[in-house]
Amino acid sequence: QVQLRESGPGLVKPSQTLSLTCSVSGGSIISPDHYWTWIRQSPGTGLEWMGYIDYKGSNYYHPSLKSRVTMSVDTSKDQFSLSLASVTAADRALYFCARVFRGRSRVNPYHYFYYMDVWGRGTTVTVSS
Amino acid sequence: QSVLTQPPSVSGATGQRVTIGCTGSGFNIGAGHDVHWYQLLPETAPKLLIFNSNNRPSGVPDRFSASKSGASASLAITGLQAEDEGDYYCQSYDSGLNALVFGGGTKLTVL
Numbered sequence: 306q307v308q309l310r311e312s313g314p315g316l317v318k319p320s321q322t323l324s325l326t327c328s329v330s331g332g333s334i335i336s337p338d339h340y341w342t343w344i345r346q347s348p349g350t351g352l353e354w355m356g357y358i359d360y361k362g363s364n365y366y367h368p369s370l371k372s373r374v375t376m377s378v379d380t381s382k383d384q385f386s387l388s389l390a391s392v393t394a395a396d397r398a399l400y401f402c403a404r405v406f407r408g409r410s411r412v413n414p415y416h417y418f419y420y421m422d423v424w425g426r427g428t429t430v431t432v433s434s
Numbered sequence: 435q436s437v438l439t440q441p442p443s444v445s446g447a448t449g450q451r452v453t454i455g456c457t458g459s460g461f462n463i464g465a466g467h468d469v470h471w472y473q474l475l476p477e478t479a480p481k482l483l484i485f486n487s488n489n490r491p492s493g494v495p496d497r498f499s500a501s502k503s504g505a506s507a508s509l510a511i512t513g514l515q516a517e518d519e520g521d522y523y524c525q526s527y528d529s530g531l532n533a534l535v536f537g538g539g540t541k542l543t544v545l
Contacts, residue, residue, distance in 0.1 A: 309479075342534075351436045351538040352472075352523055367533050401480065410468060418468040419527055419534050422491065424480040 307332035309402050309425035316431050317396075323389040323430055327402030334383045335360045340405040341378065341385045342421065345398040353398075357405050357419075358385055392432050399427045437462065438524050438537035445543040446514050454540045456507045456524035462535060464505030467527040471500055471509045474539075475520040483522075484509065511542070519544045 313325035327341070334341065340357035347353070356366035358376040366374045375388040389396060403421040410416035439457040446452040456469060463469055471484040482491050484500040487507065500509045507526075511518060524537040 352525075352536040354534040354536065368531060403480075406485075410466070413466045416465075416467055417527070418470075418486060420468075420470040420482060420485045420525065421472070421480075422482050422485070424482075426477070426479045 307404060307423050309404065309423055311400060311402050311425045311428040313428060313430070315429055316433060317392050318434050319393055319432055320391055323387070323392050323396060323432075325387045325400055325402075325428065325430070327385050327387075327425060329383040329385075329404075333380075334378065334385065335380055336404075338406060340407060340419075341376075342403050342405045343376065343387045344401045344403060344421070346401070346427075347395070347398040352401075355387070355389075394432050397430060397432045399429050401425055401427045436538035437528055437531070437535035438526060440522075440524060440537035440540045442538070443541045443543065445545055446511075447545045448514055448516065450514050451510060451512045452514060452542065453511075454509045454522050454524075454542070456509070456537050458505045458507075458526060458528075458535075460505060461530035462505075462526045462528040463502065463507055465529055467529070469500070469502050469507040470525045471498075472523045472525065473518075473520055474523065475517075480523075514544050516544050518542060 308330045310328050317323045342357040343355040358364040373390045378385040402425045404423040468486045473481045487502040497513045521539045523539045528535045
């Protein structure tokens with residue numbers, strides 16, 4: 306059974322870069338059927354999808370974060386990572402990593418569906434000097 | 435402001451039935467994109483409850499069901515149990531934003 310675990314500093318200074326790693330266990334990150342994603346939950350708000358990457362390194366980022374987000378993958382370690390540059394207090398959140406299953410809709414063949422079938426427990430990041 | 439709209443909270447007594455709504459637009463649910471539902475409980479990893487509008491992953495009890503109509507979707511929980519208390523989120527894809535989008539989440543209280 307695939308499990309995910311986030312790791313990284315819990316405190317980042319304003320204007321610096323937030324870096325988190327997600328370790329995959331119980332399975333391989335090399336999975337043609339899946340993407341690997343980061344999702345965050347800011348205090349008192351809902352979930353925000355940040356982007357995804359596949360095992361080959363192909364990625365897609367949320368348009369609102371595209372200028373600050375970089376994701377990478379290390380297949381030798383079954384890990385993928387998130388870097389978020391120029392952080393501010395607004396980036397304080399609980400950060401989750403998750404596995405995404407993508408498929409083609411049965412109803413509309415031009416549509417793909419994406420859902421997160423495995424999640425980590427999350428890691429809290431605070432932005433403060 | 436979340437792209438998908440959910441009620442902030444719902445409540446129900448043990449054994450009762452509750453529903454949680456999720457309203458989108460013509461760019462997401464109304465465009466025919468599938469809806470998925472997640473359960474977030476304290477100190478545990480979020481859990482996929484429903485995928486592709488009305489399918490349950492293995493291990494999710496049939497007390498959980500969902501439906502979709504037009505630009506809206508809903509999650510129904512029957513036979514409420516104390517352990518169901520937590521936050522529930524809907525999720526879909528938005529063609530206008532080209533992004534995965536979530537609802538703002540609904541806090542379920544079991545009385």
